[in-house]
Amino acid sequence: MFLDPSPSTTQTRWVVNPLHFSSPADIDEFVDRLSKFGRGEMSPDEFKVYRLGRGTYGQRQADVNMLRVKIPQGVIDARQLEVLADLGEEYSRGFGHITTRQNFQFHFVKLQRVPEAMRLLDSVGLTMREACGSTVRNVTACALAGVCSGASFDVTPYGQAVTRYFLRNPICQALPRKFKIALSGCEDDCAQGAINDVAVLALTRKDAVGKIQRGFRIRVGGGLSTTPEDAHPLEDFVAEDRLLPTIEAIVRVFDRTGNRQNKSRARLKYVIRKIGMDGFRAEYQKELAAIDESGRGSVPIDVSGEVRPDAIIRLNPKRAGRTADVSADAAFDEFFRTNCVKQVQSGYHAVIVRLDRGDITSEQLRGLAVASRTYGEGQARASNDQNIILRFVADSNLRPLYEDLVKLGLGLPGARTLKDVTACPGADTCNLAVTKSRELSSAISARLSAPDAAKAVAAAEKLDIKISGCPNSCGQHHIAALGFHGTMRRVVMADGVARAVPEYQLHLGGGIDLNGATFGRQVIKVPARRVPDTVVRLLELYERERTGDEGALAFFRRTTPETVKAAVADLIEIDPATAKPEDYLDHGDETPFVVAIGQGECAV
Numbered sequence: 001m002f003l004d005p006s007p008s009t010t011q012t013r014w015v016v017n018p019l020h021f022s023s024p025a026d027i028d029e030f031v032d033r034l035s036k037f038g039r040g041e042m043s044p045d046e047f048k049v050y051r052l053g054r055g056t057y058g059q060r061q062a063d064v065n066m067l068r069v070k071i072p073q074g075v076i077d078a079r080q081l082e083v084l085a086d087l088g089e090e091y092s093r094g095f096g097h098i099t100t101r102q103n104f105q106f107h108f109v110k111l112q113r114v115p116e117a118m119r120l121l122d123s124v125g126l127t128m129r130e131a132c133g134s135t136v137r138n139v140t141a142c143a144l145a146g147v148c149s150g151a152s153f154d155v156t157p158y159g160q161a162v163t164r165y166f167l168r169n170p171i172c173q174a175l176p177r178k179f180k181i182a183l184s185g186c187e188d189d190c191a192q193g194a195i196n197d198v199a200v201l202a203l204t205r206k207d208a209v210g211k212i213q214r215g216f217r218i219r220v221g222g223g224l225s226t227t228p229e230d231a232h233p234l235e236d237f238v239a240e241d242r243l244l245p246t247i248e249a250i251v252r253v254f255d256r257t258g259n260r261q262n263k264s265r266a267r268l269k270y271v272i273r274k275i276g277m278d279g280f281r282a283e284y285q286k287e288l289a290a291i292d293e294s295g296r297g298s299v300p301i302d303v304s305g306e307v308r309p310d311a312i313i314r315l316n317p318k319r320a321g322r323t324a325d326v327s328a329d330a331a332f333d334e335f336f337r338t339n340c341v342k343q344v345q346s347g348y349h350a351v352i353v354r355l356d357r358g359d360i361t362s363e364q365l366r367g368l369a370v371a372s373r374t375y376g377e378g379q380a381r382a383s384n385d386q387n388i389i390l391r392f393v394a395d396s397n398l399r400p401l402y403e404d405l406v407k408l409g410l411g412l413p414g415a416r417t418l419k420d421v422t423a424c425p426g427a428d429t430c431n432l433a434v435t436k437s438r439e440l441s442s443a444i445s446a447r448l449s450a451p452d453a454a455k456a457v458a459a460a461e462k463l464d465i466k467i468s469g470c471p472n473s474c475g476q477h478h479i480a481a482l483g484f485h486g487t488m489r490r491v492v493m494a495d496g497v498a499r500a501v502p503e504y505q506l507h508l509g510g511g512i513d514l515n516g517a518t519f520g521r522q523v524i525k526v527p528a529r530r531v532p533d534t535v536v537r538l539l540e541l542y543e544r545e546r547t548g549d550e551g552a553l554a555f556f557r558r559t560t561p562e563t564v565k566a567a568v569a570d571l572i573e574i575d576p577a578t579a580k581p582e583d584y585l586d587h588g589d590e591t592p593f594v595v596a597i598g599q600g601e602c603a604v
Contacts, residue, residue, distance in 0.1 A: 055128025
């Protein structure tokens with residue numbers, strides 16, 4: 001580690017690697033179960049449940065799998081980046097994909113080679129354990145935790161403690177359904193706790209003698225999918241040493257009361273819908289009392305590895321002497337404006353590396369590993385908007401870093417703007433997807449970069465766009481200002497034959513803020529090939545009809561469906577006479593669109 005807690009100390013922190021979560025025993029067990037499955041001693045259904053709990057997920061294509069690598073709180077060091085590069089090159093397609101839960105995914109991996117990939121990951125402490133299945137999934141956190149000026153304190157060590165507490169814990173190996181936890185450093189909820197089973201929001205207060213106490217506001221029962229739910233208030237203040245018992249009590253209530261007969265109605269939100277928050281709170285308090293009685297009601301969390309506001313980087317010789325080229329450069333200026341975030345630590349910026357579709361090649365992973373060592377803290381953080389963040393970049397090194405990123409093909413500006421589109425893997429690999437959401441993501445980004453869209457894009461730049469290939473919301477379309485989920489319609493031709501057209505349902509005005517989650521209204525359906533133009537029309541509508549200094553999100557939350565439909569009427573209507581040949585093709589396809597939904601494994 002490179003971080004020191006203050007300028008006055010020379011002691012290196014985190015001597016024990018806090019990013020090591022793997023266990024060789026997990027791999028030995030997987031090899032044993034795989035052998036039993038091969039010999040017919042485990043049924044396909046039994047093995048499916050097992051392998052999902054070990055991060056191995058079936059995909060649309062036969063005889064290959066998606067591997068999901070857990071990256072707790074999105075924190076990953078340079079050596080781990082290099083190993084992920086090796087995994088992508090040796091076992092997958094030469095690139096990986098970052099998810100909205102800060103994981104890395106690799107597709108097209110042969111089942112028999114999964115143990116090899118696991119051993120490679122284990123060499124640097126990475127694990128796939130409980131990345132899928134009915135378990136406590138990857139524990140997420142704000143990617144700017146510790147460096148954001150608005151945070152109460154760094155939630156990273158708390159997230160690591162939660163991860164270790166539940167990883168391989170017997171109480172959560174066979175839950176009714178998946179269970180998600182997110183930690184935010186402030187009540188802006190950048191970690192999106194509002195759509196998690198447990199939202200952990202950092203805050204401080206003064207005790208009776210005026211001493212500052214750390215703690216958390218706790219909300220429960222959030223989620224997306226086809227019936228989204230905003231998380232409900234549970235505790236206004238939980239002291240830091242009560243965090244783990246509090247979450248355990250919630251997990252235990254879910255384990256007891258969750259629906260094991262109907263997996264599509266098994267998440268914690270359905271428990272709360274059934275028994276109400278009063279009923280849930282009573283069950284929670286019962287479990288918490290039992291934990292207290294057992295003597296486990298207080299669990300101190302080691303925060304010696306937290307990033308403090310006065311933290312510094314001990315510069316190594318490779319970066320200590322570099323200075324910035326201050327000559328005028330419009331491209332760098334734009335990158336600095338959109339991708340560089342001033343840290344609370346004086347003299348440093350966090351740099352957002354914007355990824356197209358959340359994808360990153362093995363070569364780029366290796367390049368980022370070098371960049372993190374040369375310019376930053378020797379680490380990177382995957383974000384919930386599918387980007388990678390390099391932190392503790394000295395102000396004088398921003399320009400050299402940018403130049404290196406450009407050489408890697410990673411110098412895209414526009415991070416956290418309209419052009420930075422979030423998308424799930426979609427029908428490229430997912431059995432449940434209807435449409436190719438990744439391809440639409442690239443098409444929208446390209447359309448928004450066209451000269452004729454520049455004025456409208458500038459007016460509404462800070463809006464977000466999120467895309468899912470089906471209604472299940474893996475791309476988080478419900479909480480986007482402009483959200484889209486894949487569907488289809490049929491156009492009946494003159495000869496009576498119906499042709500399938502890929503399309504997207506627009507969800508308008510979603511988002512997460514201090515008040516929790518707002519889910520976008522379903523307004524119109526748009527043929528897939530016309531979505532990029534529809535986005536531009538919507539931005540032009542805002543530019544034309546906003547009142548005063550009205551923000552774009554506020555505008556789209558108040559504007560009527562009739563107004564929206566009128567603005568895009570010629571794009572949403574389709575019939576044999578007006579349809580163009582490309583309307584019958586999904587993005588990225590050269591052959592007519594065919595719906596090919598298979599058996600998904602999300603609810604196994």
